Amino acid sequence: METNRIEYKQILTDALEKEVIAFLNYKEGGIIYIGIDKNGNVTGVADTDGDMLKIKDRLKTNISPSCIGLFDIVSEQRNGLDIIKVIVASGPEKPYFLRKYGMSEKGCFLRIGTAAEPMPQKNIDQLYAKRTRNSISKIKSNQQNLTFEQLHIYYLATGVKLNGKFSTNLELLTDEGAFNYVAYLLSDKNAVSIKLAKYKGLNRVNLIENNEYGYESLIKATKQVLDKIELENKTSAEITSKERKENRLWNPIALREAIINAFVHNDYATEVPPKFEIFDDRLEITSSGGLPEGLSQEEFFEGFSVPRNKEIMRIFRDLDLVEQLGSGIPRILETYPKSCFKFSDNFLRMSFPINKVIQTQDYKDGPIGGPIGGPIGSPIGSPIGGPIKNLTDRQKEVLELFREDPKLSRRKLAEILKINVSAAQGHIDALKDKAVIERVGGTRGKWIIKEGY
Incomplete structure (x- = not known):
């Protein structure tokens, strides 16, 4: 009703x-x-x-x-x-x-x-x-000689060619017709630095890696952070005599939603960009700006959407980086509890614990890498009579679709499977993690299926 x-x-x-x-x-x-x-x-x-x-x-x-x-x-x-x-x-x-x-x-x-x-x-x-008067769409960019080659390329990859009125259509102009701060963030060059740090230990004392992205289109910076954390999101395995269970450090679908949420909903009017930090026991994502005015924590968790930067939200949706409005937080909560979110007046921090799985094996059939598949002492995950085929029925279905059409896009895959694009990306990520498929040629390339599959 x-x-x-x-x-x-x-x-x-x-x-x-x-x-x-x-x-x-x-x-x-x-x-x-x-x-x-x-x-x-x-x-x-x-x-x-x-x-x-x-x-x-x-x-x-x-x-x-x-x-x-x-x-x-x-x-x-x-x-x-x-x-x-x-x-x-x-x-x-x-x-x-x-x-x-x-x-x-x-x-x-x-x-x-x-x-x-x-x-x-x-x-x-x-x-x-x-009425919000510090909206980044109303803030005039301090630079007006902006270029948008990267933005054009990203739209073209989705099959959309931006025309000469794109700056008006995408709301990149102030009421006076000057480029606004949204345009500045999406332009080819800007002064916005996105930091991704890695520490040894549980605090910020021992910095072992400091990556700096940005100074370019916010879309490109987002993709770079997604790629870097994808590399950090390693797979650990628990091997028994009957099966091999694989676990990633963090749930990839929830993590992707959290990263994009930080970019889309960050309060750029404060000139403080989101930051990403990896510790021995967790990954922290911090974005500027507390909850939007009028939105309670409970409403936030239930998926009520009050976009802080509607222009960025619109463009990220155009480029398939964002799904339906309000879908991100409920998707994160499918894996992580509400206690992973920390709120303050000026910041929102998401903290995701590492999923640690000890590599073990039931010794009833001999030691690791023993008689069932290779010489004693061969590494965990060595071939046991060929590649380890521990694919779900859905992953097998995705594999067959790639076999039929190696150039199949994730958006088309989602349409065929009748699932959302993020879920389709999750199946692709799982197949990549299991070394079943490999992408060659970038966005206009194709999928290569590894030998044995």
Whole structure:
């Protein structure tokens, strides 16, 4: 049934913008389902793709301030019928309003119970007085001779070619038409340094490795940090007479979500970038800025989304670095407890303990590397009559798809398997960790399947 965060619509109507505005102005955001009647009965949508395009265009055109980056539109199936799910985050620049009616009671709405109600003028004035004024989209870049070759390349890799109006479409300009701080962060060269440090021990006394990324597009810096921590996320094994169990130091899907969350939600207005630190017993990720105003810790853990940098969120989603709004924290909590998160007024720190697995073996069938597969004393993981084929059914399915199409992208893989892109990347990472596949040629390359598989 409908709730304060869920709205059902049997068909796409003229009232859609009003409902979206009500959720944008509500502290928790909300979800609108199209193709479900008021009683919760699934009726379906006849033209899913067409309606999704209409929704995107209407929300982009008819709502002010811009809500691009604050909503997701996805298709789902229920009872064999197609429906549309519009996920709306709570906006940081309240009040939002219908552009044609302006900031008035006729144009502003708020979610009250299960309805979108007109907002009293007093509330409108109060929200406007609190409106975020240090948004990085409103801060003029101290450099205006910016270039965006890297940004163009990353979009091109997803099949999208940016046109001459990309700086306007991606909201890289201030109201006066100058490049803003978002543009500065995404430009080919900037002065933003991202540090990844490694320490010997449990504190910051003995620094053994100091990596510095950044001074370039935030997207490239993000990918570099992801790649570096992927290398650090080694696999340990527990071998018994019956099976080999492999465990990575950290859950790769949760870790990826945490890293990207730190980049997307960092408060860059403070000019303090996120930092990453590896200790003997844990990995710490620290981002600037506490919880957004109006968002409690419990709401944070439940996945309510209040994007601090909606422009960066939008671009990261365009490039498949981010999934649906609000999906990151619940995905992390599938593996790690809430106690891994530490909040302060100015920072958010995520601390992930190392998953230590002692390499052991049941000796009933002889010592490690003994009669079953190689000379006594051969290393753990040596071939036992050939490669160790401990793949899950899903990993075998992914392997067969790569065999059929070595150039298959992770986005296409996710579509075929009917899973999200992060989950598809998790299966790819697992196959790479097991030395089953190898990528050659970068983003335009192909997958090589190792001999024996």
